[in-house]
Amino acid sequence: xxxxxxxxxxxxxxxxxxxxxxxxxxxxxxxxxxxxxxxxxxxxxxxxxxxxxxxxxxxxxxxxxxxxxxxxxxxxxxxxxxxxxxxxxxxxxxxxxxxxxxxxxxxxxxx
Amino acid sequence: xxxxxxxxxxxxxxxxxxxxxxxxxxxxxxxxxxxxxxxxxxxxxxxxxxxxxxxxxxxxxxxxxxxxxxxxxxxxxxxxxxxxxxxxxxxxxxxxxxxxxxxxxxxxxxxxxxxxxxxxxxxxxxxxxxxxxxxxxxxxxxxxxxxxxxxxxxxxxxxxxxxxxxxxxxxxxxxxxxxxxxxxxxxxxxxxxxxxxxxxxxxxxxxxxxxxxxxxxxxxxxxxxxxxxxxxxxxxxxxxxxxxxxxxxxxxxxxxxxxxxxxxxxxxxxxxxxxxxxxxxxxxxxxxxxxxxxxxxxxxxxxxxxxxxxxxxxxxxxxxxxxxxxxxxxxxxxxxxxxxxxxxxxxxxxxxxxxxxxxxxxxxxxxxxxxxxxxxxxxxxxxxxxxxxxxxxxxxxxxxxxxxxxxxxxxxxxxxxxxxxxxxxxxxxxxxxxxxxxxxxxxxxxxxxxxxxxxxxxxxxxxxxxxxxxxxxxxxxxxxxxxxxxxxxxxxxxxxxxxxxxxxxxxxxxxxxxxxxxxxxxxxxxxxxxxxxxxxxxxxxxxxxxxxxxxxxxxxxxxxxxxxxxxxxxxxxxxxxxxxxxxxxxxxxxxxxxxxxxxxxxxxxxxxxxxxxxxxxxxxxxxxxxxxxxxxxxxxxxxxxxxxxxxxxxxxxxxxxxxxxxxxxxxxxxxxxxxxxxxxxxxxxxxxxxxxxxxxxxxxxxxxxxxxxxxxxxxxxxxxxxxxxxxxxxxxxxxxxxxxxxxxxxxxxxxxxxxxxxxxxxxxxxxxxxxxxxxxxxxxxxxxxxxxxxxxxxxxxxxxxxxxxxxxxxxxxx
Numbered sequence: 001x002x003x004x005x006x007x008x009x010x011x012x013x014x015x016x017x018x019x020x021x022x023x024x025x026x027x028x029x030x031x032x033x034x035x036x037x038x039x040x041x042x043x044x045x046x047x048x049x050x051x052x053x054x055x056x057x058x059x060x061x062x063x064x065x066x067x068x069x070x071x072x073x074x075x076x077x078x079x080x081x082x083x084x085x086x087x088x089x090x091x092x093x094x095x096x097x098x099x100x101x102x103x104x105x106x107x108x109x110x111x
Numbered sequence: 112x113x114x115x116x117x118x119x120x121x122x123x124x125x126x127x128x129x130x131x132x133x134x135x136x137x138x139x140x141x142x143x144x145x146x147x148x149x150x151x152x153x154x155x156x157x158x159x160x161x162x163x164x165x166x167x168x169x170x171x172x173x174x175x176x177x178x179x180x181x182x183x184x185x186x187x188x189x190x191x192x193x194x195x196x197x198x199x200x201x202x203x204x205x206x207x208x209x210x211x212x213x214x215x216x217x218x219x220x221x222x223x224x225x226x227x228x229x230x231x232x233x234x235x236x237x238x239x240x241x242x243x244x245x246x247x248x249x250x251x252x253x254x255x256x257x258x259x260x261x262x263x264x265x266x267x268x269x270x271x272x273x274x275x276x277x278x279x280x281x282x283x284x285x286x287x288x289x290x291x292x293x294x295x296x297x298x299x300x301x302x303x304x305x306x307x308x309x310x311x312x313x314x315x316x317x318x319x320x321x322x323x324x325x326x327x328x329x330x331x332x333x334x335x336x337x338x339x340x341x342x343x344x345x346x347x348x349x350x351x352x353x354x355x356x357x358x359x360x361x362x363x364x365x366x367x368x369x370x371x372x373x374x375x376x377x378x379x380x381x382x383x384x385x386x387x388x389x390x391x392x393x394x395x396x397x398x399x400x401x402x403x404x405x406x407x408x409x410x411x412x413x414x415x416x417x418x419x420x421x422x423x424x425x426x427x428x429x430x431x432x433x434x435x436x437x438x439x440x441x442x443x444x445x446x447x448x449x450x451x452x453x454x455x456x457x458x459x460x461x462x463x464x465x466x467x468x469x470x471x472x473x474x475x476x477x478x479x480x481x482x483x484x485x486x487x488x489x490x491x492x493x494x495x496x497x498x499x500x501x502x503x504x505x506x507x508x509x510x511x512x513x514x515x516x517x518x519x520x521x522x523x524x525x526x527x528x529x530x531x532x533x534x535x536x537x538x539x540x541x542x543x544x545x546x547x548x549x550x551x552x553x554x555x556x557x558x559x560x561x562x563x564x565x566x567x568x569x570x571x572x573x574x575x576x577x578x579x580x581x582x583x584x585x586x587x588x589x590x591x592x593x594x595x596x597x598x599x600x601x602x603x604x605x606x607x608x609x610x611x612x613x614x615x616x617x618x619x620x621x622x623x624x625x626x627x628x629x630x631x632x633x634x635x636x637x638x639x640x641x642x643x644x645x646x647x648x649x650x651x652x653x654x655x656x657x658x659x660x661x662x663x664x665x666x667x668x669x670x671x672x673x674x675x676x677x678x679x680x681x682x683x684x685x686x687x688x689x690x691x692x693x694x695x696x697x698x699x700x701x702x703x704x705x706x707x708x709x710x711x712x713x714x715x716x717x718x719x720x721x722x723x724x725x726x727x728x729x730x731x732x733x734x735x736x737x738x739x740x741x742x743x744x745x746x747x748x749x750x751x752x753x754x755x756x757x758x759x760x761x762x763x764x765x766x767x768x769x770x771x772x773x774x775x776x777x778x779x780x781x782x783x784x785x786x787x788x789x790x791x792x793x794x795x796x797x798x799x800x801x802x803x804x805x806x807x808x809x810x811x812x813x814x815x816x817x818x819x820x821x822x823x824x825x826x827x828x829x830x831x832x833x834x835x836x837x838x839x840x841x842x843x844x845x846x847x848x849x850x851x852x853x854x855x856x857x858x859x860x861x862x863x864x865x866x867x868x869x870x871x872x873x874x875x876x877x878x879x880x881x882x883x884x885x886x887x888x889x890x891x892x893x894x895x896x897x898x899x900x901x902x903x904x905x906x907x908x909x910x911x912x913x914x915x916x917x918x919x920x921x922x923x924x925x
Contacts, residue, residue, distance in 0.1 A: 007917035016630065016656035019916035030916060034630055051672045054660040056633040063633035065660040065668055070633070081563045105919050 002090050004099035010036065011096070018053040018062070023104045028089060029053035030098065031073055033060055039073035040091045040100055046084035122146040122416065123208050123217040125198050125360065130389030130405040131223035132158035132179055136549070137413035139188050145417060148190045149215050151208070154246055155195030157185060160542075162402060162529065164250045168276030174247060201364040203382055219384055219416060222361055222372060226354040226390040226400075231264065235326030240333075241348045244273045253349060256282035262335045262345040264323050266293040270351035271310070277349075278315050285316040285343045287335065289352075292319060297441040301457075302464050302480040309437050309462070318343075356391045356398055371398045376422045378412040388412050394423060440486035443493050444468065445476030456507045465507055472500045485509035487526040524577040533578060534571045539564035541578055548582040555579070556596045595634035597626050602855040606642050615647050617654055633659075638856035641743065644779060645851050648892035661741035665900045666723055669716065674723060676715040677740035678730050679776065682750045682768035682788075683711025692733030696726050710747030710785065712738055721914040727901035736899035743857070744779045745786075745847075748772040749797065753790030753807065762807035764790035767836055771843060777897040778889070781854040781863070784847065799827045802860040803843055812839040816846060816872070817864040825861055828869055831876065845882045848889040849875055 013019050013032040020043055021028045027043035029052045037060065043053045050066030060073045070079040071086060078084040090101040122138075124131050127150050138146065150157075163177040185192050193210065200209040207214040228243035230236055242249045253261070256277045263274045266288030274284045286293075292303030293310075307317045322338040332348045356371035367373040367381035371393030378386050378394075388408040390399060399405060404425045414421035445468045456465040461481060467489060468476030474493040479486055488510045492499060505512040527533075529542030539562050552558045558575060559565055565572045593599040600608070605624065614620045617639050621631060631639070636657035643651045655663050666674035678693065693713055697705050703717035718726060727737075739746060748771050751757065753764030768788040775784075787798030788805040798804030800820035804827045806813045811834040815827035830846065833839040846860075849872065854863035864872060875881050903909070 005919070007919075012912075012916055014656055019912075022915045022918040022920055024920050027915070048670065049672070051668075054664070054668060054672075056636055056659070057656065058630040058632050058636065059628060061632075066670065068633060080560045 003102040004090070004092060005102040005105060006097050007100050008098055009096055010038070010093055010098055013038075013098070016057040018055075018057065020051075020053050021100065021104075025104065027051070027053070028100070028104065029062075030091065030100065031057055031062060033057060033073075036093070038091045038093050038098055040089040041071065041073060041076055042087040044086065045069055045071075046078070046086060047082070052086065119144065119147040120218040121149070121216060122219050122221065123149045123151070123215055124221045124223060125151045125208065126223035126225055126389070126391075127152035127154070127156075127158045127180075127192075127194065128223055128225045128389060129158065129161055129179070129402060130225075130409055131221060133406050133409035134221065134223070134388065134412050135180075135188070135190070137410055138416060141413060142417050143188070146219075148188070149193060149208075149217075150185070150190050151193045151196055151198045151210060153195070153197040154248075156247070157181070157192065157194060159247070160529075161246075164244070164247070165272040165276055166530065167247075168250050168253055168273065169279040170254075198360060201360055201385075203364055203385070206384060217384070219386065221412070222380070222385065222387040222391060223389045224357040224360060224391045227357040228350060229353040229355055230350055231323060231352055233323055233325050235328060235332065236350075238326055238328050239331040240328070240346065241326060241350065244269050244349055244351045245354075249349070252347060253277050254280055256280055256347050258282070259346040260344040261285070261347045261349065262287060262343050263349045263351055264335070265349075265351035265353070266290070266317065266319065267296065267351065267353070268294060269354075270349070271306075273349045273351055274310070274315050275313070277347075278313055282347075283314070283316075285318060285335075285345075286310070287321040287323060287337065287343070288317070288319045289322055290319065293317065294439075297478075298439065298480070299445055299466060299478050301455075301466070302439060302441075302478050305462055305464055305480045306437055306439065316343075354390070354400070356393065358391055361387070361391070369393050369396075376411075376424070377415045378408055378423060379415065386412055386415065394425065397425060399425070438481055438483050440479040440483035441477065442486070442490045443474070443476035445478055451475070454503075454507045467507060469499070472498050472503070474499060490526065524574060525581055533574050534562075534564040537563040544575060544578045545582045548579050553583070594638060595632055597621075597628040597631050597635050598624060600624055602638065605639070606646070609642055609646050615643065615650055616652075617643065617657060631657075637662075641779060641781065641856050645892070648895050662743070664720065664723065665727075665737055665741060665904060666718070667741045671717075673717045673719055675740070676718050676723070676726060676730075677708065677712055677738040678735035679738040679772075680712040681772050682748055682765050684750075684765060684769065685712075689733055689735055692730060692735060696729050699729065700726050708740070708747075710738075710740070711749050712740075712747065714740070724901075724905040724910040724913050728905040731899070731902050731905065737901045739776065742779065743782050744777070744784065745772070745775040746783050748775075748786040748788060749801070750788045751790050751795035753788075757790055759793060760790035760807070761809050762790060762812065762836070764788045764796065764805070764807050767805065767807075767812075767839065768796075770836070770840060774840065774844065774893075775847060777899075778847070778851070778893060779896060780847065780851050781856050782859045784850075784860065786843075800824070801827065803827075803846060805839060805843075811835070814839060814842055814846075817861040817869070819859060819861045821859075823861070828864070830869070830873060841882065841886060842876055844889050845876050845885040846872070848885040848892075851889075851892075852885075 007021055015032055016034050018029045018031040021030055029041050029043035031039045041052055043051050045052055045064040047069050048066055050064040052062050052064055054065045055062040061070050062073055063070050069082045072079055076086040076088040092099050158180040160177045160179050163172060166172040167174055167177060196210045198208055198210050207216050228245050242252045253273060257280045259282055261277045261282040261284050263270045263286045266286050270286060274286045278284045292300045293306050294303055310317055323335060324338045325336045326332050326348055327334040327336055332345055335343045335345050335348060358368045358372050361372040362368050372380055372387040372391050374380055374387050374392045374394050378388050380387050389405050408423055411421040411423040450470055452469045454467045463481035466478045467474055473496050474489060477489045499506050527541050531541045533539055533541050533544060543562050544558060544564050547558050547562045552561055565575045594602050594605055608624060609620060612623060614623055620639050637659055640654050640657040644653055660668050666676055668674055697715055700718055700722045702715045706714045706716060708714050748768040750765045750768030754760035754762055755765055771786060784802045786803045787796040787801040789796040789798045790807050792806055794806055798806055799815060800818040804815050804818060811832060813832050814830045816830045818827035819825040831842050833842055850860050850863055
């Protein structure tokens with residue numbers, strides 16, 4: 001069973017926007033869609049390392065700000081002709097709080 | 112359920128090359144169930160792009176990348192593949208094709224045996240280490256020559272490709288050519304000489320007028336001996352002296368064979384059940400070596416096999432040749448003969464040579480070396496038999512020098528070889544696009560999705576569309592492209608409907624105009640945001656989340672995710688206090704690079720996102736505001752010192768520049784806008800390549816617009832002359848507003864002016880009532896937007912939003 005940790009309020013992230021969570025494995029981008037779904041993706045485009053957290057969010061996709069690679073936030077897979085994958089992390093929203101997969105902490109402890 | 116199975120007719124194809132491959136594609140596409148196909152091939156593999164063996168040899172491509180039909184393709188079409196199984200005999204009476212493992216009956220037979228390399232009859236020709244350049248085995252043998260000695264016999268196109276490829280693999284290569292200069296069938300001596308020089312520069316030895324006497328060696332090739340006694344060491348010898356149609360099976364079957372297997376216009380041989388196509392055929396006395404006519408044959412034969420009428424009529428093709436790294440072009444006839452004249456252009460320093468052969472004032476031959484850009488144009492004149500008398504004086508300089516005689520853009524694209532790069536950003540060549548279109552990608556978006564061509568900077572979009580049009584065989588009237596893949600409405604339509612339907616938010620536009628996606632995409636959202644704020648400045652609430660990162664964060668993102676900060680310096684003028692504040696900020700936030708920009712201000716590069724609001728607050732304290740170096744909006748007004756200090760200055764160009772910048776700053780525009788104001792025609796502010804430029808003269812101000820100095824380079828065009836500074840400012844304000852209201856998002860003024868016409872722009876600005884209304888609307892918009900975003904975003908409530916939401920590394924430490 002996944003254990004979750006609280007990282008902040010849903011209102012801390014603008015709709016169709018993102019904020020970054022720092023972890024020992026690198027930054028994780030936490031997105032909020034127009035209909036308040038929350039996704040967490042590795043904040044690093046596999047193409048040239050662009051910060052996905054700064055991309056334009058449309059539907060459940062995000063476009064990398066550097067060279068317009070588009071990722072499906074459900075799977076972390078690049079769309080269209082680009083081939084690439086970013087890690088995704090489990091999230092959930094409870095009473096207006098955003099929770100994220102706590103292994104992100106544990107991994108850092110191990111490190 | 113029952114079905115009556117009609118036994119399919121049996122088609123046997125001998126040879127799995129490019130021509131028969133295309134035939135099968137056409138056949139399966141038109142009637143997937145018409146024929147049961149058995150495909151024999153001597154090579155132990157299916158169809159690959161033989162034209163791409165050279166890139167495989169030089170290491171630019173792998174074999175896998177040039178496979179046209181893989182196992183899955185043959186499987187999907189139910190082809191019985193007999194690869195590595197040569198046909199030994201055709202029994203015409205009983206209609207059976209025999210290989211060593213038995214017979215296969217046919218209703219129709221297609222011979223596509225291609226061509227065979229010509230082997231010169233010299234002693235040693237059968238030694239191991241002697242290869243030709245025809246198939247993958249030959250290519251692989253040549254790929255292993257790194258550090259060894261290789262001799263290529265034959266200085267034609269194929270031989271030189273082999274030589275260049277082996278040289279690229281690190282072989283010591285010698286080319287032996289019988290004639291006086293290389294590629295004598297395509298090039299004249301002068302161009303042949305330039306080619307030889309280029310090859311020698313790459314370490315390839317060229318020996319012309321060299322007749323091979325023998326290949327020396329006991330167990331395998333060791334050297335090549337020439338008639339003149341010269342000996343070249345050779346671990347590998349490649350014979351590339353020519354090809355001839357491979358007709359042995361047809362001859363044995365007593366079909367009519369001349370130089371090639373004789374076929375009629377429907378590609379039928381002298382036996383009504385047997386057809387032939389490709390390099391093995393002869394049609395009306397002609398044999399074929401280039402791929403284009405072979406593809407035409409495939410199209411015709413597919414129809415013939417489906418009992419449709421079709422006639423093969425070969426068209427003249429130019430040879431746009433490519434010897435790796437050399438640029439050459441030849442077409443037509445260029446032998447010396449009575450009544451023929453030459454126009455020749457030589458630029459020895461750059462290694463450029465162009466020659467046109469004329470007869471009766473018509474071009475009958477073209478040879479070009481070093482610069483072949485105009486080849487397609489000359490070829491068009493030759494093919495059409497155009498009388499070049501009127502333009503003879505400047506003909507050799509190409510279409511750019513012929514008033515109005517614009518080249519047919521399609522001809523240029525048609526002449527491009529498959530490996531020609533179309534999309535520079537993503538390295539997509541013409542062949543890839545053609546394959547995608549033939550694979551079913553019928554729209555620009557589909558081509559973008561499966562090849563990435565035109566998916567980056569987009570400057571190649573026109574070319575990609577032309578390649579698509581050529582491949583589809585139709586003239587694609589440039590269908591008005593939708594704003595993006597989310598909608599079929601054009602930019603112009605969307606703007607018009609926002610106005611007429613009173614749409615005032617992005618969700619409203621998407622709903623009422625029937626957007627096909629939820630939430631749009633990264634192309635349409637920024638465009639809609641701009642159109643809405645330009646249309647409804649007082650009512651529309653800017654949507655930060657629909658802005659590209661730079662505009663959302665009011666700083667330019669860099670490749671490593673840091674940002675650059677550029678404070679405004681009005682007209683490029685600053686003060687010691689401002690410089691001190693910039694220096695302090697640079698030190699305080701450990702800015703790794705401080706750089707002076709081309710727009711007369713200072714760029715602080717490498718700033719972390721969470722530091723941005725703090726740095727802005729510090730700069731604000733010194734009176735500095737955002738320079739909008741990141742925006743589709745007013746960037747800079749570049750000035751010279753003008754009459755205030757310069758001994759040549761005619762007006763106060765610095766003062767005018769500052770006044771313009773203070774008026775225009777903060778405004779959002781379809782794309783960035785840069786101005787320049789020069790105090791005299793010496794034009795030190797380089798005003799004549801800006802979006803708007805002013806050059807001061809004694810009598811007043813010359814205002815010009817629509818320049819460009821980026822991806823394109825273009826001088827501004829005169830818009831108006833003004834007697835006073837006030838009038839100058841009014842004209843420029845009206846121009847900027849007209850651009851804001853009319854241009855497509857991401858079109859700089861020069862693109863917009865090209866669409867609407869400078870005369871129309873002039874008329875609008877010249878009309879006093881229109882000008883005044885434009886200025887009024889601009890001022891209304893500026894009442895909202897003429898403010899510093901840095902001040903708005905560095906407040907105590909905003910600042911925390913620039914930092915990470917959480918830091919789990921800290922929690923771990925606890």
